[in-house]
Amino acid sequence: xxxxxxxxKKFKRRIALDETNFILENGTxxxxxxxxxxxxxxxxxLATYYEPTSGSIKLNGKDYLKNREIIRxxxxxxxxxxxxxxxxxxxxxLSYIGLMRxxxxxxxxxxxxxxxxxxxLDNKSNVKITSLSGGMKQRVGIxxxxxxxxxxxxxxxxTAGLDPEERMRFRNLIKKLAQNxxxxxxxxxxxxxxxxxxxxxxxxxxxxxKCENIHDVTNxxxxxxxxxxxxxxxxxxxxxxxxxxxxxVSEQNEDQIVNCRIIAEEQPHPSAKQAFPNLEEGYMVxxxxx
Amino acid sequence: MIIxxxxxxxxxxxxxxxxxxxxxxxxxxxxxxxxxxxxxTDIYDLPSMVYFVMCINLLYLFYGAEEARFEQRNxxxxxxxxxxxxxxxxxxxxxxxxxxxxxxYLIFFVSILSYYLFYLQVGFALSTFQTTFVYTFFIxxxxxxxxxxIGYILYSLxxxxxxxxxxxxxxxxxxxxxxxxxxxxxxLGAWLINGDPNITKVISVYDMEIMKVNRGYYVQRSxxxxxxxxxxxxxxxxxxxVGRYSxxxxxxxxxxxxxxxxxxxxxxxxxxxxxxxxxxxxxxTVLLEKATDYTLNNYIFDINHHYSKHNLSYKVKINVSAxxxxxQLALLDDFKVKDIKFNNKNVTYIHQDNIIALSLPELHGExxxxxxxxxxxxxxxxxxxxxxxxxxxxxxxxxxxxPYKNGNVESYQINLSELSSVTTNLEIANDQKLxxxxxxxxxxxxxxxxxxxxxYPYSVEIEEIQxxxxxxxNEIENINDRLxxxxxxxxxSVIVTTLYPAFSANPSECYLYKNEDINQSNNIxxxxxxxxxxxxxxxxxxxxxxEHESWQNYLKRxxxxxxxxxxxxxxxxxxxxxxxxxxxKWYKEMEGTVSAEQxxxxxxxxxxxx
Numbered sequence: 001x002x003x004x005x006x007x008x009k010k011f012k013r014r015i016a017l018d019e020t021n022f023i024l025e026n027g028t029x030x031x032x033x034x035x036x037x038x039x040x041x042x043x044x045x046l047a048t049y050y051e052p053t054s055g056s057i058k059l060n061g062k063d064y065l066k067n068r069e070i071i072r073x074x075x076x077x078x079x080x081x082x083x084x085x086x087x088x089x090x091x092x093x094l095s096y097i098g099l100m101r102x103x104x105x106x107x108x109x110x111x112x113x114x115x116x117x118x119x120x121l122d123n124k125s126n127v128k129i130t131s132l133s134g135g136m137k138q139r140v141g142i143x144x145x146x147x148x149x150x151x152x153x154x155x156x157x158x159t160a161g162l163d164p165e166e167r168m169r170f171r172n173l174i175k176k177l178a179q180n181x182x183x184x185x186x187x188x189x190x191x192x193x194x195x196x197x198x199x200x201x202x203x204x205x206x207x208x209x210k211c212e213n214i215h216d217v218t219n220x221x222x223x224x225x226x227x228x229x230x231x232x233x234x235x236x237x238x239x240x241x242x243x244x245x246x247x248x249v250s251e252q253n254e255d256q257i258v259n260c261r262i263i264a265e266e267q268p269h270p271s272a273k274q275a276f277p278n279l280e281e282g283y284m285v286x287x288x289x290x
Numbered sequence: 291m292i293i294x295x296x297x298x299x300x301x302x303x304x305x306x307x308x309x310x311x312x313x314x315x316x317x318x319x320x321x322x323x324x325x326x327x328x329x330x331t332d333i334y335d336l337p338s339m340v341y342f343v344m345c346i347n348l349l350y351l352f353y354g355a356e357e358a359r360f361e362q363r364n365x366x367x368x369x370x371x372x373x374x375x376x377x378x379x380x381x382x383x384x385x386x387x388x389x390x391x392x393x394x395y396l397i398f399f400v401s402i403l404s405y406y407l408f409y410l411q412v413g414f415a416l417s418t419f420q421t422t423f424v425y426t427f428f429i430x431x432x433x434x435x436x437x438x439x440i441g442y443i444l445y446s447l448x449x450x451x452x453x454x455x456x457x458x459x460x461x462x463x464x465x466x467x468x469x470x471x472x473x474x475x476x477x478l479g480a481w482l483i484n485g486d487p488n489i490t491k492v493i494s495v496y497d498m499e500i501m502k503v504n505r506g507y508y509v510q511r512s513x514x515x516x517x518x519x520x521x522x523x524x525x526x527x528x529x530x531x532v533g534r535y536s537x538x539x540x541x542x543x544x545x546x547x548x549x550x551x552x553x554x555x556x557x558x559x560x561x562x563x564x565x566x567x568x569x570x571x572x573x574x575t576v577l578l579e580k581a582t583d584y585t586l587n588n589y590i591f592d593i594n595h596h597y598s599k600h601n602l603s604y605k606v607k608i609n610v611s612a613x614x615x616x617x618q619l620a621l622l623d624d625f626k627v628k629d630i631k632f633n634n635k636n637v638t639y640i641h642q643d644n645i646i647a648l649s650l651p652e653l654h655g656e657x658x659x660x661x662x663x664x665x666x667x668x669x670x671x672x673x674x675x676x677x678x679x680x681x682x683x684x685x686x687x688x689x690x691x692x693p694y695k696n697g698n699v700e701s702y703q704i705n706l707s708e709l710s711s712v713t714t715n716l717e718i719a720n721d722q723k724l725x726x727x728x729x730x731x732x733x734x735x736x737x738x739x740x741x742x743x744x745x746y747p748y749s750v751e752i753e754e755i756q757x758x759x760x761x762x763x764n765e766i767e768n769i770n771d772r773l774x775x776x777x778x779x780x781x782x783s784v785i786v787t788t789l790y791p792a793f794s795a796n797p798s799e800c801y802l803y804k805n806e807d808i809n810q811s812n813n814i815x816x817x818x819x820x821x822x823x824x825x826x827x828x829x830x831x832x833x834x835x836x837e838h839e840s841w842q843n844y845l846k847r848x849x850x851x852x853x854x855x856x857x858x859x860x861x862x863x864x865x866x867x868x869x870x871x872x873x874x875k876w877y878k879e880m881e882g883t884v885s886a887e888q889x890x891x892x893x894x895x896x897x898x899x900x
Binding site for chain 2: 044047048049068069072073075077079081082083084085086087088092095096097099100101102105128144
């Protein structure tokens with residue numbers, strides 16, 4: 001269990017994280033928020049990279065402040081920009097990181113082989129990291145974060161830059177890893193959250209709100225999502241209306257009709273029909289409401 | 291320990307897989323040996339590689355900066371900072387940099403030694419190797435290592451292209467360039483220096499004096515190590531607040547070391563060296579007969595040689611008995627007088643142009659004089675030569691001008707701060723004091739040998755000195771013939787000097803410079819035959835060089851061009867016999883201090899005689 005109590009972080013006068021409280025259990029927790037909301041700051045604090053300005057964190061009963069070295073052995077962290085030694089081979093890199101994680105030398109080799117299989121890189125173990133594709137590097141990043149079987153896994157924007165296949169593979173891996181640990185998965189791609197997470201932490205301007213499940217977020221847009229097949233003129237009028245927000249657009253070229261989904265408190269057009277909201281729309285409503 | 295070794299292993303692997311640095315390092319070694327190879331003659335030349343070593347340091351500064359840039363480009367800080375052994379990783383990086391710089395140093399050092407041994411075929415003793423190794427360890431290896439850390443710290447603090455400009459500025463300030471150009475005061479620069487603090491050549495009985503590492507080096511290198519490691523640790527280690535504050539305190543404390551350290555790294559930065567040599571003593575002050583008519587006796591010295599600071603100070607008590615209250619004492623300007631007392635009361639004095647003028651309250655009593663020197667060439671960090679014929683101590687100017695003719699025997703008692711490796715013309719008493727009677731005290735510190743009334747540097751063979759002495763006697767015979775004089779220094783005992791490049795003598799001792807090629811005949815002539823005053827015209831005539839352009843330029847400092855032209859033109863017209871007659875006359879009547887007018891007049895008369 002990860003217990004965060006009154007956690008704050010200030011950089012000089014700027015508040016990056018403001019009196020945050022939440023408790024997390026095993027499973028995948030999405031950390032969703034716009035750019036600059038404080039996602040990376042929160043993850044870095046949880047990863048012990050930053051020290052909080054105030055507040056406390058406990059992981060399975062261990063206080064971060066008093067047991068920093070023990071905590072570091074309990075967590076795995078995959079930063080947004082994965083730190084890699086490009087001249088080392090995949091296996092060498094993992095050995096190097098493994099040693100610095102305190103994994104016994106005797107266990108290391110077996111552990112690495114297992115992890116490489118898990119991230120589907122067993123055929124690349126003797127390839128230099130500099131020669132790997134972006135997706136493979138992400139997988140090396142996740143491998144180094146889970147090789148010591150951490151109780152808390154922190155992944156920061158892991159799917160950015162991945163092709164659809166890699167992204168799919170990555171989501172499955174995260175899902176699998178979350179079976180017996182807490183995985184905090186930071187992203188601003190709602191699709192990733194929808195596909196992998198059980199719970200969501202919404203974060204904006206350093207303030208965190210917790211939603212117990214994905215539907216809670218989706219439901220925020222309940223009754224506010226409209227679908228409409230409109231001509232160009234009507235579409236332009238809605239687009240110019242500050243009370244409405246177009247969340248999805250698809251153009252039909254032949255008869256100049258535009259299919260779109262609109263978030264609005266009131267019916268934006270006489271032909272608009274209410275639609276079931278998705279996570280992204282719930283998130284947008286939450287963003288606008290905050 | 292295993293983790294540190296593993297870190298080393300992986301860092302070395304990465305280093306070997308980035309060939310650019312290997313190539314740069316190897317090329318730098320090749321350049322540093324090939325380019326200055328013409329100047330390599332002996333192992334003692336190593337300090338003259340200062341420019342090349344500075345360039346290598348710049349390379350290491352860039353290497354350190356590139357290490358920091360590499361980490362930032364590959365986001366390694368965030369990657370490793372949350373690892374349980376991140377501090378060991380940072381420590382491992384320090385070890386790795388020390389290993390890289392040490393390996394580089396070792397290859398560099400061995401390459402140069404091999405070049406000397408196998409190409410130049412210069413052999414050297416084990417002690418020479420030891421001195422060289424210690425010197426290069428402190429002046430090459432440690433600065434290379436420190437440069438890496440400095441480069442890393444600078445780029446970590448200023449992670450952009452302007453950092454490289456900053457590195458070049460820092461390089462100028464902390465390299466021996468600062469000693470040469472004085473961007474920042476050398477007293478401060480010596481503490482910041484990351485290279486050789488003593489780039490001025492030091493002449494000493496020890497050929498490798500300049501390579502002797504003094505305590506100041508140890509203190510300075512430790513000072514720099516503490517500062518750099520503190521900064522590096524603060525920048526990179528995961529530390530608790532207590533640890534961080536302790537490091538800041540240690541850093542502040544270390545910054546105070548230069549203020550209270552009794553040892554200084556810069557023992558030798560002499561921009562205003564004394565001009566000893568040629569003549570023992572020279573003054574343009576008019577010496578008054580009455581002011582030099584006194585006797586000095588019963589000298590009691592307390593002498594301190596400050597090895598680390600490369601200076602020497604003493605306090606001397608002397609009994610004086612004078613006929614007049616105003617007296618003149620000879621003391622080289624290099625020895626700065628702190629105070630003079632007469633019978634324990636301060637007296638006023640003027641010390642300039644190698645002469646102290648003072649007024650005695652009474653005609654008989656005890657003078658106490660305290661003096662210190664930092665500039666006297668005959669004092670090296672680990673050795674010195676204080677010889678009886680030179681006014682390094684207060685003596686009568688007449689004796690200083692010509693110790694052979696005007697020397698007097700006095701009694702001496704000398705307490706030395708350090709008696710080891712001291713050789714003297716006095717006796718070493720049981721209580722470790724030097725005492726006895728002599729024409730002046732001679733104290734040599736360093737490795738000297740004594741055999742058959744010869745006292746000479748360890749590096750010289752007695753046969754060489756005997757040949758040198760014979761040559762001196764031949765010269766004296768020649769000069770006697772030319773001047774119709776009959777001077778004959780006994781050279782009962784012969785003392786061979788290294789730091790004092792001139793011949794001089796008193797009635798019982800002769801002082802020979804170790805190298806016979808150093809213009810012996812001119813030294814003998816000026817130091818034994820000539821008295822005070824300006825003898826430059828006489829010397830030019832005697833040495834038959836009045837027509838030489840260099841001498842004429844020299845004489846132009848004292849005489850106008852027309853006078854010199856007239857002397858030269860008359861000189862040309864005189865026969866060899868007439869010249870000899872005039873030389874003998876001028877020596878006999880004035881001991882060489884003939885004026886230009888007198889010289890022209892005498893030459894006119896002689897020419898007129900036909």
